[in-house]
Amino acid sequence: MTLAEKILARAGGKKIVAPGEIVTAKVDVAMSHENADVVLKAFREIGLKKVWASEKIVILFDHRIPAESERTAATHKRVREFVAEQGITHFYDMKLGICHQVLPEKGHSIPGQLLVGTDSHTTTHGAFGTFAAGIGGTEMAGVWATGEIWLRVPETIKIIVSGKFKKNVSAKDLILYIIGELGCDGADYKSVEFCGPTMDDMTIAGRMVLSNLSMEMGAKVAFCPVDKKTIEYVSSRNTNKSGTPTPLWRRIEIIKPDADASYEKVLEFDVSELEPQVACPHAVDNVKPVKEVKGLKIHQALLGSCTNGRLEDLASAAEILENKKVAESVRMLVIPASREIYLEAMKAGYLETFIKAGALILNPGCGPCLGGHQGLLAAGEVCISTTNRNFQARMGSPESFIYLASPATVAASAIKGEIAEAHE
Numbered sequence: 001m002t003l004a005e006k007i008l009a010r011a012g013g014k015k016i017v018a019p020g021e022i023v024t025a026k027v028d029v030a031m032s033h034e035n036a037d038v039v040l041k042a043f044r045e046i047g048l049k050k051v052w053a054s055e056k057i058v059i060l061f062d063h064r065i066p067a068e069s070e071r072t073a074a075t076h077k078r079v080r081e082f083v084a085e086q087g088i089t090h091f092y093d094m095k096l097g098i099c100h101q102v103l104p105e106k107g108h109s110i111p112g113q114l115l116v117g118t119d120s121h122t123t124t125h126g127a128f129g130t131f132a133a134g135i136g137g138t139e140m141a142g143v144w145a146t147g148e149i150w151l152r153v154p155e156t157i158k159i160i161v162s163g164k165f166k167k168n169v170s171a172k173d174l175i176l177y178i179i180g181e182l183g184c185d186g187a188d189y190k191s192v193e194f195c196g197p198t199m200d201d202m203t204i205a206g207r208m209v210l211s212n213l214s215m216e217m218g219a220k221v222a223f224c225p226v227d228k229k230t231i232e233y234v235s236s237r238n239t240n241k242s243g244t245p246t247p248l249w250r251r252i253e254i255i256k257p258d259a260d261a262s263y264e265k266v267l268e269f270d271v272s273e274l275e276p277q278v279a280c281p282h283a284v285d286n287v288k289p290v291k292e293v294k295g296l297k298i299h300q301a302l303l304g305s306c307t308n309g310r311l312e313d314l315a316s317a318a319e320i321l322e323n324k325k326v327a328e329s330v331r332m333l334v335i336p337a338s339r340e341i342y343l344e345a346m347k348a349g350y351l352e353t354f355i356k357a358g359a360l361i362l363n364p365g366c367g368p369c370l371g372g373h374q375g376l377l378a379a380g381e382v383c384i385s386t387t388n389r390n391f392q393a394r395m396g397s398p399e400s401f402i403y404l405a406s407p408a409t410v411a412a413s414a415i416k417g418e419i420a421e422a423h424e
Contacts, residue, residue, distance in 0.1 A: 097338030180287025304335030
């Protein structure tokens with residue numbers, strides 16, 4: 001079996017499953033952010049008094065923090081009251097950052113487990129060998145009630161990655177290139193397994209980029225190899241609020257697809273000659289080499305999000321911005337993905353570099369990525385961003401334009417005031 005088939009077999013209490021089969025699976029982790037308000041309303045309609053397992057539900061605020069409106073403040077208040085009423089163990093309020101960064105940091109992303117979240121980029125957790133999929137609010141209400149969900153076993157696409165990245169070319173460039181090749185529906189409701197020598201060398205942060213953005217080619221789940229790096233990261237985290245390390249390694253298994261697993265297709269990509277990529281408006285699969293659009297004037301540069309707000313992303317941009325200035329015509333926003341990363345970036349001096357260069361540091365969260373607040377665009381404005389979507393009106397005016405790129409490309413562009421390659 002493939003990884004998706006193995007995990008769904010376990011979750012469904014079966015010895016073997018096959019693509020197309022419907023499995024009623026037991027959920028290990030159920031995550032929601034502010035949209036927990038939608039879930040709790042549907043849960044109330046079911047008529048139950050208590051959720052199925054308060055210790056398996058994770059709720060946090062990240063999309064609109066601090067509350068930018070009275071409506072959002074009321075949403076936060078209702079969810080906080082529900083959390084207290086239900087005795088939900090893992091509630092992180094608005095202090096810690098973006099859900100897809102906080103869950104791994106707090107030890108909720110475990111190889112071989114089934115994690116569902118009311119956010120489309122829940123696929124991120126596949127970087128840890130977790131079957132992690134986004135679901136709707138009413139679906140989540142059913143999970144809160146029963147601890148189960150039915151899922152169709154997906155077909156699997158195997159992607160073998162080889163070669164060594166050039167300087168200032170990264171996992172973001174690779175996944176944008178792959179999405180451009182496969183299209184926005186090229187992996188529709190498929191499981192994706194990334195493997196190969198390049199994946200073995202890739203950092204956890206880089207793997208998270210691949211799993212995160214696989215959703216933009218339709219993937220239901222997207223796995224990276226479960227190896228020593230995975231185990232070391234996961235076993236160093238804990239979900240014990242006392243701060244005492246939990247021996248997570250005792251329940252972590254190195255899961256691998258069977259050697260004779262059957263794949264819908266096998267694709268190979270060599271990154272050795274890969275150039276910096278950019279997704280042009282208004283679709284993530286509208287991908288071109290940066291050199292084809294360089295020189296286009298920008299008004300905003302955004303560094304952060306659940307896609308590229310980790311420490312190595314900030315380090316890449318800081319190296320380029322060191323002793324440089326952001327162009328006067330550009331507003332550069334920097335948003336670390338979590339409080340932990342914020343503190344690490346502070347200690348490493350990256351935040352000072354950004355501030356001296358003229359960037360604005362914002363609190364960890366989603367903010368402008370979804371067009372919630374903290375940096376929306378006016379008509380005619382152009383933003384180059386490390387985020388995950390560039391749909392029309394995603395970040396403000398329907399007459400604005402979003403280009404998606406790597407941290408290095410965003411930093412280089414911020415300095416020039418136009419889309420630029422990092423080596424220029």
